[in-house]
Amino acid sequence: MSSPPEAAVRVEEVVHAYGTGSDAVTALGPISLDVPRGSFLVIVGASGCGKSTLLRLIAGFERATAGVVRTAGAPPSPGTGAGIVFQQPRLFPWKSVGGNVELALRYAGVPRGERARRVPELLERVGLHDVAHRRTWQLSGGQQQRVSIARALAGDDPLLLLDEPFAALDALTRERLQEDLRRVSERTGRTSVFVTHSVEEAVFLGSRVVVLTKRPGRVALDLDLPLPRTGLEPLRALPEYAALRATVSHAVRDAAG
């Protein structure tokens, strides 16, 4: 008999606190979540409720104070197995925009010739082809964020961790990148954990949405989004879309109250 497939991410009874003694702040938990392979989980919650903390634990940049975090069945190891877009872009300032994306492709083992072809393609996708040769510190916050997105998409890591990646973007670019990310996740079957404050974005992107309570963040709502994930349906026009958006909005308001 074969064992059930391992979840891409498993969070079991996790609590995370920063600091010690009387200065300790419990940021998160207790929280348990299983993220099946290929699913697109969106986390929504008020500022300071522990969303970034949860992503950092899954990325392996923090070790949980209590409980267990596993990715692909093993403790997460920072820098491997996940493409990450941090809330604050972390780019290599000594490299150009194109250089940052090229490096991600090199880490993913893409050969040199193919890298030269794929860098402009990825920059085109995030609308940065005309600044490929600039240094990253010469870019606006939203442009820097788009370099991080291109870099995360460049790799072939089975897991994508995205912390409010579209927060600093104008509405049009944001919508274009949402559609793009949705297509990428459908096509590649990568597992995504995506943090946002936007209910609209959560329902559009997610195959499931989890709303967290105020700090310390716990699960207030865990909802599957049974919307079609393939095909050309104008998703935002479906009646189910409006209904799900209302349910999630309600839960966010309740959780903040």
Ligand SMILES: Nc1ncnc2c1ncn2[C@@H]1O[C@H](COP(=O)(O)OP(=O)(O)OP(=O)(O)O)[C@@H](O)[C@H]1O
């Ligand atoms: N390194 C740290 N040291 C001490 N406290 C921290 C640290 N990082 C986060 N915190 C605290 O832990 C709590 C959760 O922080 P976290 O960054 O996970 O929140 P968040 O949900 O991502 O918020 P936002 O929506 O504003 O990004 C906050 O109260 C924050 O002040």
Ligand SMILES: [Mg+2]
């Ligand atoms: Mg955050």
